[in-house]
Amino acid sequence: MQYYDEQAYQHYQPEYDQNALDAAYYTAPPVFIRQPLNYHLYTPTTHPDFVPAETNTHFVPPSSELRQLLQVRSETIHSIAPAGLKLPEELQGYHTLVPLEPSGTGVERRKFGNWYSTVYRAIRSSDGLPYALRRIENFRLTRQAAFAPIEVWSSLRHPGIISVREAFTTRSFDDNSLVVVYAYHPNSQTLFDAHLKPKPPTYQSRYQHGRQQLLLQAQSTVIPERTIWSYIVQIACAVKKVHDLSQAVRMIDVSKVLLTGQNRIRISSCGIVDVLMHDAVQDMMLLQQEDLTMFGRLVFALCCNNVSAASPPHFQKNLELIGRLYSADVKNVALFLIGKGGPHRNIDQLLDMIRGKVIQEQEEALGATDRLEHELQSELENARLVRLLCKFGFINERPEFAREPRWSETGDRYIIKLFRDYVFHQMDEQGNPVLNMSHVLTCLNKLDVGTDERIMLVARDEQNCLVVSYKEIKACIDGAFT
Numbered sequence: 001m002q003y004y005d006e007q008a009y010q011h012y013q014p015e016y017d018q019n020a021l022d023a024a025y026y027t028a029p030p031v032f033i034r035q036p037l038n039y040h041l042y043t044p045t046t047h048p049d050f051v052p053a054e055t056n057t058h059f060v061p062p063s064s065e066l067r068q069l070l071q072v073r074s075e076t077i078h079s080i081a082p083a084g085l086k087l088p089e090e091l092q093g094y095h096t097l098v099p100l101e102p103s104g105t106g107v108e109r110r111k112f113g114n115w116y117s118t119v120y121r122a123i124r125s126s127d128g129l130p131y132a133l134r135r136i137e138n139f140r141l142t143r144q145a146a147f148a149p150i151e152v153w154s155s156l157r158h159p160g161i162i163s164v165r166e167a168f169t170t171r172s173f174d175d176n177s178l179v180v181v182y183a184y185h186p187n188s189q190t191l192f193d194a195h196l197k198p199k200p201p202t203y204q205s206r207y208q209h210g211r212q213q214l215l216l217q218a219q220s221t222v223i224p225e226r227t228i229w230s231y232i233v234q235i236a237c238a239v240k241k242v243h244d245l246s247q248a249v250r251m252i253d254v255s256k257v258l259l260t261g262q263n264r265i266r267i268s269s270c271g272i273v274d275v276l277m278h279d280a281v282q283d284m285m286l287l288q289q290e291d292l293t294m295f296g297r298l299v300f301a302l303c304c305n306n307v308s309a310a311s312p313p314h315f316q317k318n319l320e321l322i323g324r325l326y327s328a329d330v331k332n333v334a335l336f337l338i339g340k341g342g343p344h345r346n347i348d349q350l351l352d353m354i355r356g357k358v359i360q361e362q363e364e365a366l367g368a369t370d371r372l373e374h375e376l377q378s379e380l381e382n383a384r385l386v387r388l389l390c391k392f393g394f395i396n397e398r399p400e401f402a403r404e405p406r407w408s409e410t411g412d413r414y415i416i417k418l419f420r421d422y423v424f425h426q427m428d429e430q431g432n433p434v435l436n437m438s439h440v441l442t443c444l445n446k447l448d449v450g451t452d453e454r455i456m457l458v459a460r461d462e463q464n465c466l467v468v469s470y471k472e473i474k475a476c477i478d479g480a481f482t
């Protein structure tokens, strides 16, 4: 059985030190002490050879990392905005706004078409859930009909597209703003931030003449080919879905495609361009062609680590760079998308070109569902054991009911008390308490099932002992609880 994984904590930074604790003890404000969680206290149900929980699979990180990732996401959801931002208290049924991007002087702002935009997280009052609100500043809606595309987008669900909830205009920011509400994916990053943003050099250690040296080294900016293919397949599937509905995505850009999980990307900001450009007459065929071109530019940008890699005057040089860094297939896809596939190219032709890669992606995705099912299995155990412990909590040690025959620790209830001692209060030869988590989990799992295995329960004074099966103890607990 694998339990507590020490390695999972080697990067753990306790958020306190003794001085801070002492100071906090004597001065009133309470401190939040974060205890490291035992992410690994679960009983595996399948041999790791079949569902490798420790290895890093394409979409799912190892168990310990996965749990920490989910924990950090949960912490992010509950974080609050720094004071003094003067954000609206309430906005069309949303509250507790938190900006998702830095603001203020010195922060470079890119435009969304002709408009500045800001993304906030906010809680929707009606369901208490977090959403992402993209606000387009200083936008005046001329006709209500401009919201028609939002209806279409809000009924579209696809794993490669961030779902749209609704859109509205508001004056709560002291201007005319358009707000489109999306599903919120905590801790997601734009592809630009994840891959193209210049990264600070890191220290690498190496040994020379028997001594360790730390050297500053630039981080590699080359995205592995496997990742590039995964992104291409995911975007292609999302575009296919949209084009099949006779719509166009209209915004495929490294700053608008989000990395929401390990190698998992989703197109964000859908529907906004449709509202902003509602008054312009549009030919859907042309817009769909434009989608493919934007997709091609994105592939160029990712492969060359340069947002404008597909633009003149360096197009040819960058094409050669792709040829050097990646296989001919990647280069062909980039060229096809950028326009060399002819004026009538379509998403189905692209999907035909990358069939092998789509199959590989499908296998990885099925592997990921197996892995997650395996992880869920341990959570299931978790929930059952918590329920069992709650029952124990209700039943054990009720001195106030000592004379009440239905509660007192006689008969069946005496067995429960002895079992509690057997599970939690074991002593070693020197009389020290034994804190053996795997013993506790094994006992509780057997109790949960009610196995026929028999154990010997010894009274504290060691004068009496009882041999009972887990099945009998389970019946005692159920009886007492009921």
Ligand SMILES: Nc1ncnc2c1ncn2[C@@H]1O[C@H](COP(=O)(O)OP(=O)(O)OP(=O)(O)O)[C@@H](O)[C@H]1O
Residues within 6 Å of the ligand: 100, 101, 109, 110, 111, 112, 117, 118, 119, 132, 162, 182, 183, 184, 185, 186, 187, 188, 189, 190, 192, 255, 256, 258, 268
């Ligand atoms: N649906 C969402 N869920 C979670 N985070 C999101 C969502 N949409 C956007 N974000 C986050 O909000 C931040 C700002 O998004 P935005 O699209 O404005 O990116 P940007 O890089 O700041 O681009 P721009 O300069 O165009 O504003 C990004 O960090 C992005 O990850």
